[in-house]
Amino acid sequence: MRRRWRDVPAAxxxxxxxxxxxxxxxxxxxxxxxxxxxxxxxxSGRVCKTVGWHQxxxxxxxxxxxNALGNTLRFVAMTVPIGLVLGVGLAVLADKQLRGIGVFxxxxxxxxxxxxxxxxxxxxxxxNPQIGLLSHLLKDAFPVVKKPGLLNDGGxxxxxxxxxxxxxxxxxxxxxxxxxxQSVPRELYESAFVDGAGAWRxxxxxxxxxLSPTLLFVAVVMTARAFQTYxxxxxxTGGGPNSAGRPTETIAYLIYGKSSKIRNDIGxxxxxxxxxFVLLLVVSFIxxxxxxxRVHYAE
Amino acid sequence: xPSDRPDDRPALDRSSPAxxxxxxxxxxxxxxxxxxxxxxxxxQSLKSxxxxxxxxxxxxxxxxxxxxxxxxxxxxxxxxLSWNSLVMSVLVTAGVLVTSLTAAYAFxxxxxxxxxGLFAVFLATMLVPxxxxxxxxxRTIESLGWKNSMVGLVVPLLATGMGTFLLRQVFLxxxxxxxxxxxxxxLGHAKFLxxxxxxxxxxxxxxxxxxxxxxxxxxxxxxxxxxxxxxxxTLQIGIAHLDNGRVDNINLVxxxxxxxxxxxxxxxxxxxxxLVRGLTAGAVKG
Numbered sequence: 001m002r003r004r005w006r007d008v009p010a011a012x013x014x015x016x017x018x019x020x021x022x023x024x025x026x027x028x029x030x031x032x033x034x035x036x037x038x039x040x041x042x043x044s045g046r047v048c049k050t051v052g053w054h055q056x057x058x059x060x061x062x063x064x065x066x067n068a069l070g071n072t073l074r075f076v077a078m079t080v081p082i083g084l085v086l087g088v089g090l091a092v093l094a095d096k097q098l099r100g101i102g103v104f105x106x107x108x109x110x111x112x113x114x115x116x117x118x119x120x121x122x123x124x125x126x127x128n129p130q131i132g133l134l135s136h137l138l139k140d141a142f143p144v145v146k147k148p149g150l151l152n153d154g155g156x157x158x159x160x161x162x163x164x165x166x167x168x169x170x171x172x173x174x175x176x177x178x179x180x181x182q183s184v185p186r187e188l189y190e191s192a193f194v195d196g197a198g199a200w201r202x203x204x205x206x207x208x209x210x211l212s213p214t215l216l217f218v219a220v221v222m223t224a225r226a227f228q229t230y231x232x233x234x235x236x237t238g239g240g241p242n243s244a245g246r247p248t249e250t251i252a253y254l255i256y257g258k259s260s261k262i263r264n265d266i267g268x269x270x271x272x273x274x275x276x277f278v279l280l281l282v283v284s285f286i287x288x289x290x291x292x293x294r295v296h297y298a299e
Numbered sequence: 300x301p302s303d304r305p306d307d308r309p310a311l312d313r314s315s316p317a318x319x320x321x322x323x324x325x326x327x328x329x330x331x332x333x334x335x336x337x338x339x340x341x342x343q344s345l346k347s348x349x350x351x352x353x354x355x356x357x358x359x360x361x362x363x364x365x366x367x368x369x370x371x372x373x374x375x376x377x378x379x380l381s382w383n384s385l386v387m388s389v390l391v392t393a394g395v396l397v398t399s400l401t402a403a404y405a406f407x408x409x410x411x412x413x414x415x416g417l418f419a420v421f422l423a424t425m426l427v428p429x430x431x432x433x434x435x436x437x438r439t440i441e442s443l444g445w446k447n448s449m450v451g452l453v454v455p456l457l458a459t460g461m462g463t464f465l466l467r468q469v470f471l472x473x474x475x476x477x478x479x480x481x482x483x484x485x486l487g488h489a490k491f492l493x494x495x496x497x498x499x500x501x502x503x504x505x506x507x508x509x510x511x512x513x514x515x516x517x518x519x520x521x522x523x524x525x526x527x528x529x530x531x532x533t534l535q536i537g538i539a540h541l542d543n544g545r546v547d548n549i550n551l552v553x554x555x556x557x558x559x560x561x562x563x564x565x566x567x568x569x570x571x572x573x574l575v576r577g578l579t580a581g582a583v584k585g
Binding site for chain 2: 030124234
């Protein structure tokens with residue numbers, strides 16, 4: 001009993017800074033946003049009144065939210081599987097003791113250095129219909145890149161954003177998968193080799209099962225990030241192109257975007273943000289539950 | 300880039316020379332594809348204005364010049380923006396290291412009521428997305444009178460559940476006798492933390508520090524939300540405004556992009572190993 005209380009003053013002093021900061025800037029905002037989600041404001045955003053908890057249902061069903069939800073899910077489906085496959089491919093390709101392999105590994109992980117803003121601006125230039133290199137290279141296969149431009153066509157704009165996002169995320173996936181590959185015991189490969197398994201069989205029967213916990217982790221992180229996509233949209237499309245509804249407005253962009261309809265309504269914004277939070281929790285939970293059954297954890 | 304393993308792979312790795320050549324070819328091709336966007340942007344930023352309009356896609360500048368980079372630096376006041384980003388990142392990194400160390404120490408070495416519950420709250424804060432907190436923090440900062448200030452940019456980012464969690468893991472692996480011996484020697488908590496526990500967790504501190512610096516340097520939504528004057532703008536926000544909406548200024552944007560990415564690229568090459576530790580923390584067992 002004495003031991004239990006003796007450390008209290010020291011603990012209070014050591015914990016005070018973090019506890020205060022996390023309390024004021026994470027816990028309080030969450031509670032506040034949940035409450036504000038029951039309020040609705042007028043056009044100027046100055047006068048708000050409480051409409052109640054059913055506003056969460058109203059917001060969920062509203063056309064802008066459903067549109068943003070659909071776009072977000074589409075974006076997740078575009079970026080996560082492709083990003084994962086490319087990242088694993090790069091890691092497997094570079095997982096070999098060759099002279100100069102360090103240079104290739106550095107190159108493959110280099111996109112870690114690009115921020116959301118840097119990656120977006122790089123692809124904004126490359127995809128520019130007049131001067132972009134990629135637009136030029138792809139103009140015969142995909143005329144849309146020139147007219148009106150990949151990011152200027154409502155049907156393809158999200159792909160432009162996805163390309164930028166996949167490229168920017170490649171480095172991180174590569175680094176994590178490479179580290180995981182290096183922890184796979186060599187003997188497993190050797191016994192598979194002795195058993196006459198070819199390269200592909202070794203990949204599917206040894207590499208993939210051993211990588212599966214890492215791949216689960218990476219998939220969950222990538223999905224959560226994709227769900228929160230904001231900067232790419234802000235810089236590449238602004239939720240537009242303007243002509244065709246809001247084909248690239250993600251949930252995060254619906255909350256914060258310059259041209260978002262709900263921008264002045266802190267009540268609706270809060271409700272949308274809380275719905276995004278719940279959605280993230282549910283999706284991560286399902287991913288762990290469903291995928292974990294197929295994951296092989298090494299002892 | 301993760302540490303090159305000693306060559307301990309017998310038999311199946313001694314593949315035929317033809318296969319080795321094939322792998323090299325593939326590696327080079329893929330490396331070129333991954334690097335192509337960066338190269339194209341870099342070259343664009345080394346072209347003069349007229350050159351970039353006349354030969355926008357050439358992968359080598361016709362007349363190589365530093366003018367574009369210099370012009371972007373001046374026009375966008377990138378010196379000031381870089382300084383803002385640097386100060387913000389350094390302060391946040393230092394703050395996160397200190398708050399994580401002290402909190403992790405309390406959770407790992409001290410006994411007090413509600414310890415588990417409080418630690419669970421710390422962990423749970425990792426689940427709350429920035430989209431929720433920024434909405435409210437923006438107003439908190441405004442009401443504190445910290446809008447458009449470095450204090451406003453930095454303070455809400457000074458503590459993380461993640462940092463506390465990582466360092467607590469390290470502390471728990473330190474032998475318990477260490478703490479007991481220290482208290483027999485009359486070493487107080489502050490001294491033990493500073494002179495024993497912190498130095499012993501140096502690799503994790505380095506990884507956490509680098510990761511925090513990187514994520515802070517690259518922040519987008521938060522600085523955009525609390526800063527709207529040019530004096531306190533960060534680099535990530537500033538580089539998008541360089542073209543003033545004109546396509547013939549697009550090489551200025553590429554120059555800004557190069558300037559914004561360069562320090563991180565250098566850091567990545569210089570501290571690869573620590574950074575990888577930070578990025579893979581929790582992802583890979585063993």
